[in-house]
Amino acid sequence: MMEEKSSEETALNVMKGIESKHDGMTYVAPKKFRKKQKQQIDIRQLASEVREGKRTSLSKAITLIESSNAEHKVLAQNLLQELLPYTGNSVRIGITGVPGAGKSTFIEAFGTMLCNMGKKVAVLAIDPSSTISGGSVLGDKTRMENLSRHENAFVRPSPSAGTLGGVHKKTRETMLLCEAAGYEVILIETVGVGQSETYVRGMVDFFLLLVLTGAGDELQGMKKGIMELADGIVVHKADGDNVEKAKNTVREYQKILHFLQPSTPGWQSKALAVSSYEKTGLEDVWEMICSFEKQMKDSGYWYTRRQEQTSDWFHSMIYDHLIDSFFGKKENKDLVKQLEEKILQGKLTVTQGIQELFKDYDS
Amino acid sequence: MMEEKSSEETALNVMKGIESKHDGMTYVAPKKFRKKQKQQIDIRQLASEVREGKRTSLSKAITLIESSNAEHKVLAQNLLQELLPYTGNSVRIGITGVPGAGKSTFIEAFGTMLCNMGKKVAVLAIDPSSTISGGSVLGDKTRMENLSRHENAFVRPSPSAGTLGGVHKKTRETMLLCEAAGYEVILIETVGVGQSETYVRGMVDFFLLLVLTGAGDELQGMKKGIMELADGIVVHKADGDNVEKAKNTVREYQKILHFLQPSTPGWQSKALAVSSYEKTGLEDVWEMICSFEKQMKDSGYWYTRRQEQTSDWFHSMIYDHLIDSFFGKKENKDLVKQLEEKILQGKLTVTQGIQELFKDYDS
Structure with a gap:
């Protein structure tokens, strides 16, 4: 089931971002991956290689999951959906x-x-x-x-x-x-x-x-x-x-x-x-x-917990998204800071701070 | 400093909502308070009575803080701001x-x-x-x-x-x-x-x-x-x-x-x-x-912790507000439920669920 290991393939799979700091690493998949990107990534092919247990393909799949490139993100989710079963x-x-x-x-x-x-x-x-x-x-x-x-x-x-x-x-x-x-x-x-x-x-x-x-x-x-x-x-x-x-x-x-x-x-x-x-x-x-x-x-708790973990994950991602997209706007971040200062100086109650912060936001 | 206690005044101050379930309570402030509402609440007067340690006034102030009436909420915050120092x-x-x-x-x-x-x-x-x-x-x-x-x-x-x-x-x-x-x-x-x-x-x-x-x-x-x-x-x-x-x-x-x-x-x-x-x-x-x-x-940790507690309170109120106002919309709540079901059935990845949920929301 496991393929022969070449000098380009080892189980220690280090990310591109880390690689530069640790030369001597034998993992070169990112380079191959960059080449592959130009040739378009075949998601069905990659999914089937991952399922076959090909380690280089698994590494590629993980690098795709970790990529912050918008196009990669879509591909990564398609790949993951393919593999979910x-x-x-x-x-x-x-x-x-x-x-x-x-x-x-x-x-x-x-x-x-x-x-x-x-x-x-x-x-x-x-x-x-x-x-x-x-x-x-x-x-x-x-x-x-x-x-x-x-x-x-x-x-x-x-x-x-x-x-x-x-x-x-x-x-x-x-x-x-x-x-x-x-x-x-x-x-x-x-x-x-x-x-x-x-x-x-x-x-x-x-x-x-x-x-x-x-x-x-x-x-x-x-x-x-x-x-x-x-x-x-x-x-x-x-x-x-x-x-x-x-x-x-x-x-x-x-x-x-x-x-x-x-x-x-x-x-x-x-x-x-x-x-x-x-x-x-x-x-x-x-x-x-x-x-x-x-x-x-x-x-049966094994399965119950896993379902709960997935639900919790989804909900915590929702919360993170709401909070990140609010604080991602500079005007919100600045206003929070200003209001917080006033609150700590005793000039404003916390509830007033919240009212002030959301007075335009909720409309 | 403490005034005489009449049958209408005791230190056990029970809320209106609880009162009905526990008759025999001697506290009647809510009634007085309802009367007072009609006469308009003088916030400066109430603040000064609270500061004097008048227990009936403190009870009134708390009832005001606990009120869900929109007008009361504004008055309550004005009162609190007055008293913050x-x-x-x-x-x-x-x-x-x-x-x-x-x-x-x-x-x-x-x-x-x-x-x-x-x-x-x-x-x-x-x-x-x-x-x-x-x-x-x-x-x-x-x-x-x-x-x-x-x-x-x-x-x-x-x-x-x-x-x-x-x-x-x-x-x-x-x-x-x-x-x-x-x-x-x-x-x-x-x-x-x-x-x-x-x-x-x-x-x-x-x-x-x-x-x-x-x-x-x-x-x-x-x-x-x-x-x-x-x-x-x-x-x-x-x-x-x-x-x-x-x-x-x-x-x-x-x-x-x-x-x-x-x-x-x-x-x-x-x-x-x-x-x-x-x-x-x-x-x-x-x-x-x-x-x-x-x-x-x-x-100095006494003061540091109190400042941190106030900041944390403000931030947790911000989070609560963001989450409540999102889930307060029925269409969001329903969509979360639908997506969660698909995720638990393995038809959708969590990330795809998040993308689907927020595709119109963030624009």
Whole structure:
């Protein structure tokens, strides 16, 4: 099913925008893609290549989805519509972690294990920080090297620009493309910035949180509310001298999880010790996810949640659109700023500010 | 400063809408207010009476704020603008609790203690459930009987109708009116429904959570994320046989709080045992709040947060207005429903749905 890999084809698929910053990348599809654009993109052809699992075609499809060119946007949506009937057949897993928890090491080890089991694994990333830092979660080409070389893997960093809402949308659509290409496990990595975890929780079936040993100390640096999103907690780096400490930490987390409402109704979130270095505990994580899948499919909540996620996505896109198109007009933005100043100076009530702002707008 | 209390004047100030359901209420201001409307409302006069601390005038002012009559709305905002310079001089305390924690008993005991210390105390309530149940948090006239009779207290239930956004807005504005009337402590009670705690956290300085003994069991019923909003936790009903259990529960909560990020940067949230029945621990709660106030005023965060809260309020009102006015048009609502169905059936991508929805709207 998987084609031979040439020097032009690797599973590490980096965006055009990032490419220039990281030379040494072997991915050259954007160039080919630019050539192809001139020859017109055959959407039916591309859709059928994606369905066949051709990795270069999947990369092209994703680049099309990520393009901000108006013509491409229409083509991208036609492509996605063509592929919609073939989406949904994967386990969607969100992965986040406290700083230093070793997310990419874990994804590399966990993903490789799944690939060796014969699963097709796609790794995507949401990286809202990249607009600020100019970097990307997966921008460092030394990361996930083994996984990205595996014939069953597809590794794709996030776009390096755009609003979080946009990244959010594109990651969802990229996920659908990967599903149409036959990927059975989608790992979505997120960094703990802004609302990214909430966005990812809203697009996956299972949400995994990576932590380090010594819960008491490190929880201080943990983002508020993040533990309550998790269906599973991995106490990572449970190796060498750390094994005993990790076991204690697992117990501590189990206790805290017991205090919290489950992220998924009907599922008691669990904590597990894992060493990506010694390759221990990785099977337990997969077993946990499989038992989650079975239980949720039996209860039907698996499907209910996915429908709710799609509805929520549509509605949040409506809200974003309304707000963006309002603030996109300079006169509105300026007026909001003026009114806000008056309000903060105590010269105007908030309600008066709203009345003033919308007095012409609603007519 | 406080005038004599007639049978027509009590601190328990119930809205017109609730009045009919709870006869036996002594508050008759709405009637007087209706009379006054015919004679035209003198806003400057009303503002000056509110500032003098006249309770009937404050009640009238609040009824004006809560009115949905277009003319009243303009008058209400003029009144509020007049009073804005005299607002802000209170400690704003949000109070929530798990079901059965005894919120009103606590507020009665705590408020009465503060009143006896010479503080002027206003009690407001946000009750989004009242639109469903037809009841109100403070609707039961046997509740807070002693406190509402105290000359230093002012007790006002929430409007019995309207969207949560509306209640939210009106509670904020009611709080400002109470401040202008010289109330030094504002207690805002909320029930654990929907987003009400988040709204209240967004309008108060200090947020207090009431719980019962036996953290392990009862936390199961606790709303997700609520502990992370709390600056203080009161383990309530710490009396009789419960005293030892309460002490253990306090320790358990202290431990959990240690694991969570503080609700207020720079403040370590605390747990305390309180009996409203035996009147123990109430002073400790007030001391905790005073030390919070001192610390936050010293660091300046007290003022920063209030400015941020006002900005956030303005922006969330803008969002609400944009969304409400879009969905307020039947054709938009219907189209969203149609498109959503197609999306859930896999016939349309979410992006296509958005394009279809806004194709005429943005032009």
